[in-house]
Amino acid sequence: MAKLYFRYGAMNSGKSTALLQAAYNYEERGQHVLLAKPLIDTKGASQIESRLGMTREVDFLIGGDDDARALFRQERERKRRDAGASLLPEEPADVACLLVDEAQFLSEAQIDDLFRIAVEDGIPVLAYGIRNDFRTHAFPGSARLLAIAHTLEELKTICRCGRKAVFNGRRIGGRFVFDGDQVAIDGGGDELVTTYESLCGNCYLEESGGRLG
Numbered sequence: 713m714a715k716l717y718f719r720y721g722a723m724n725s726g727k728s729t730a731l732l733q734a735a736y737n738y739e740e741r742g743q744h745v746l747l748a749k750p751l752i753d754t755k756g757a758s759q760i761e762s763r764l765g766m767t768r769e770v771d772f773l774i775g776g777d778d779d780a781r782a783l784f785r786q787e788r789e790r791k792r793r794d795a796g797a798s799l800l801p802e803e804p805a806d807v808a809c810l811l812v813d814e815a816q817f818l819s820e821a822q823i824d825d826l827f828r829i830a831v832e833d834g835i836p837v838l839a840y841g842i843r844n845d846f847r848t849h850a851f852p853g854s855a856r857l858l859a860i861a862h863t864l865e866e867l868k869t870i871c872r873c874g875r876k877a878v879f880n881g882r883r884i885g886g887r888f889v890f891d892g893d894q895v896a897i898d899g900g901g902d903e904l905v906t907t908y909e910s911l912c913g914n915c916y917l918e919e920s921g922g923r924l925g
């Protein structure tokens with residue numbers, strides 16, 4: 713049975729790198745994959761960017777109200793047609809898996825779509841994302857993935873103190889902030905640039921003055 717996987721981690725835990733590596737591993741074996749991400753992520757628009765400098769264009773973007781399963785089926789058909797033209801008889805034409813970056817930004821219904829792609833369409837789905845926001849609450853997509861994914865895998869990264877990082881501290885112009893919208897839109901000059909630091913529970917509470925959420 714095909715499964716829905718949620719590979720989650722704090723910011724900077726190498727999720728996009730892991731995703732691109734997974735795609736490469738499939739393709740090295742002559743298999744086809746589809747890559748997708750939510751439309752909300754304006755950074756790099758339609759590309760998956762790893763911090764190591766690798767980038768790759770996604771096959772499709774999932775808009776806020778889109779039916780992710782319908783988009784997948786459309787792309788799966790296109791891939792089959794494209795592959796079919798140049799295939800040897802023993803080569804597979806179908807896609808081997810769907811890889812989704814920034815899955816925390818998908819809606820609950822879209823995560824349900826991913827679940828159905830795995831269970832009803834029989835294609836494994838590997839969703840990569842951040843578990844919680846800068847105020848330590850789960851993103852809607854992540855909450856749903858944590859609830860229904862068949863397999864949860866943590867991608868670990870280290871806090872500045874050496875402990876495992878589990879939170880994502882938000883800085884604006886270098887200063888930690890603990891209020892604001894779940895998704896930050898960058899604007900203004902350098903003094904307003906939003907960055908994130910992966911933090912362990914101890915360092916998060918130290919920076920927030922004991923506040924959690």
Ligand SMILES: [Zn+2]
Nearest residue numbers: 871873912915
């Ligand atoms: Zn720490």
